Amino acid sequence: MLDCADPKALEGLHWTLCYLTTGKHLDFYWSFGTVLVLLAVTAPVALAFGFAGAMAARSPVLPVRMLGKGYTAMVRGVPDIVFFLFFVIALDQGIEWLVHQVRCPDWTDPIRNGLEFRVCPQAKVPPGTAPQAVHQIYGFVLAVVTFAIVFGAFAANVLYGAMQAVPRAQLETAEAYGMTAPQVFRRVLVPQMWLYALPGLGNLWLILIKATPLLFLLGVQDIVYWARELGGAKTQAYDYPHPDWRLWYFLGLMVFYLAMTRGSEVLIARLSARLNRGQATMAGEAMRKAAA
Amino acid sequence: MSCLQTIADYGLRSLGIGERLLPRADFTLCQQVTLIGSGLIWNIYFGVLALAAGFFLANALALAKEARTPWLRKPAEWFVFVFRGSPLFIQFFLAYEALVLLPRAGIEMFGLTVQTSWLSRAWAGALIVLFLNTAAYSAEIFHGALRSVPKGDLEAADAYGLTGWARFRRILWPTMLRLAWPAYTNEAIFLFHATTLVFFSGFPAFQQRGDALYYANYFADKTFNPFVPYPIVAGYFILLTFLLIWLFGRANRRLNRHLPGAAPNMRLRPQIIR
Known part of the structure; x- marks a missing residue:
């Protein structure tokens, strides 16, 4: 077992091992988990948003279609x-405003008063008395939803294009077999579109990975936060004094992202x-020839 | 205070000209539009210079990636991999931390003292990162285009007896550029968007001289109302994007002017490619 009781007396490898296992470093390692959780949650939610957006953009009903097109157009031209x-x-x-409307219908003061945004105390989300952890989790959930909205719009673009790319003949064949429109959509269009969506979605996944450090800007204690915190120069007042090591911490993050x-x-x-x-495409044809 | 007065005071605030203090209370719409627009100067500065310089490095990298000797090919491949595989945000942080480690007093070289402190300032340090980053992305685009130059074009060049530099200069390079142009337009748009990250990533805004998003963030923090400043930035960037599409569209028409049926209209999907 490692003895880290007196860090100032340690040297060499022993010091390094003790340094790398301090409580703050364990938090740092956990924050990599935060990034992975963000990816694991955001990707499917964004895909669902994108699917809904693409379906809406193809809808025969005009207002729905405009909503879908507007959503997909949102991310173009403006930095994410x-x-x-x-x-x-x-x-x-927005959430606090809604809760405010429900819980404090009699509130007469203006909510947006000068430089303040003030709702009634009962409408605070999360409640002011909640423990710190709840605030952190709420902040993380907001970040996830934000990521999902933005990347959902990207995904809607990709999926819309993929749905358009499925050959007409395949859909007409399905119709000739007497399938109804929802059946064609479910049994032919959706299974076939993934092939055309994959390059775009793959690209999107890489962009999503590379967007995760932005969590730092949303106030989440992620790997960038900890790298700055731990890397900064530590004076003799600390247990493990060291000069400014932020460069090395960021190099570590860089390696992590390159590996990802x-x-x-x-x-x-x-x-x-x-x-x-088995697809009737160039790549599919090449595979068939290679196998034969 | 009239709006014209505000423009005179804050129109060039991001360059340090005009009123020294930022507005602190009673924010008017005019102030927000003016100051955010003033910050846009930095976005354009970073975008234009990085793009112009990156274009040349990207061409060199694309050719190096296609080179037969691994001494050229491997470094180019690694360069592109590192800059495309890692987040720009981390690259900014890393570059800043590396640049501030340079000795304060400058480096002695051949009896001369080379000043280094300016490198850790945003106008130089961030520009270098953006330049390298866009060069890597553009190199990948150019490399792909270089590989898809039609075989017939090269055979025609052979038939005319064009070899070496003349073949590259007159056949290979124009065709590569023509094929790469729509994707390169995307890259340009994306680069301008990426410039908004500069002042959020370690590089301090000296005397509160920041870019458009820096000022928008300032207003959103002060007024606690995101519904005014952020749409203003968005509006500015949409205009900037249209301007870029127009400029690159003209270049595209020129690159394609020899083709029958004139230039095909570019199908642009900003932000999706990268």
């Missing part, structure tokens, strides 16, 4: 970071090969 900064506050205020993107690229290439099997 603007949306990130905007949605986190806007969602927070590289690994993802390999996986996407495999998935692409799997989806192309």
Whole structure:
């Protein structure tokens, strides 16, 4: 067992091991988990948002279609970071405003008064008395929803294009077999579109990975936060004094991200090969020839 | 205070010209539009210079990636991998931390003292990062285009006896550029969007001279109302994006002017490619 009771007396490897296992460092390691959780939660939610957006953009009903098109057009032309900064506050205020309307219908003071945004105390989300952990989790959930909205719009773009790319003939064949429109959609269009969506979705996944450090800007204690915190110069007042090591911490983060993107690229290439099997496309044809 | 007065006071605030203190209370819409617009100067500065310089490095990298000798190919591949595989946000932090480690007093070289402190300032340090970053992304685009130059074009060049530099200059390079242009337009748009990250990523805004998003964030923090400043930034960037699409569209028409049926209209999907 490691004895780290008196850090000032330690040297060499022993010091390094003790340094790397301090409570704050364990928090740092856990924050990598935060990033992975964000990815694991955001990706499916954004895909669902994107699916809904793409379906809405194809809808025969005009208002729904306009809603869908508007959603997909939203992310073009404007830096995504603007949306990130905007949605986190806007969602927070929006939720509090709604709760306020429900719980304090008799409240007469204006909510937006000069430089303040003030709802009644019962409408605070999370409640002012809640423990710190609840505030942190709420902040993280807001960040996840923000990511999902923005990346959902990206995904809607990709999926809309993929749905348009499925050959007409395949859909007409399904209709000739007497399938109804929802059946064609469910049994032919959706299974076939993934092939065309994969390059775009793969790209999106890489962008999503590379967008995760922005969590730091949304006020979540993520890896960037801890790298700055731990790397900063520590004076003799600390247990483990050291000069400014932020450069090395950020190098570590860089390696982490390079490994993530590289690994993802390999996986996407495999998935692409799997989806192309038996398809009437150039890649599918090449596989058929190779097998024969 | 009239709006014209505000424009005179804050129109060039991001460059340090005009009123020294930012507005602190009673924010008017005019102030927000003016100051955020003033910050846009920095976005344009970063975007234009990084793009212009990155274009040349990207061409060199694309050719190096296609080189037969691994001495050229491997470094180019690693460069592109590192800058495309990691978040720009982390690159900014890393560059800033590395640049502030340079000795304060400058470096002695051949009896001369080379000043280094300016490198850790945003106008230089962030510009270098953006330049390298866009060069890596553009190199990948150019490399892909280089590989898809039609075989017939090269055979025609051979038939005319074009070799070496002349073949590259007159056949290979124009065709590569033509094929790469729509994707390169995307990259340009994305680069301008990426410039908003500069002042959020370690590089301090000296005397509160920041970019458009820096000022928007300032207003949102002060007024606690995100519904005014952020849409203003969004509006500015939409205008900027249209301007870019127009400029690059003109270049695209020129690149394609020899093709029958004139230039195909570019299908742009900003932000989706990268």
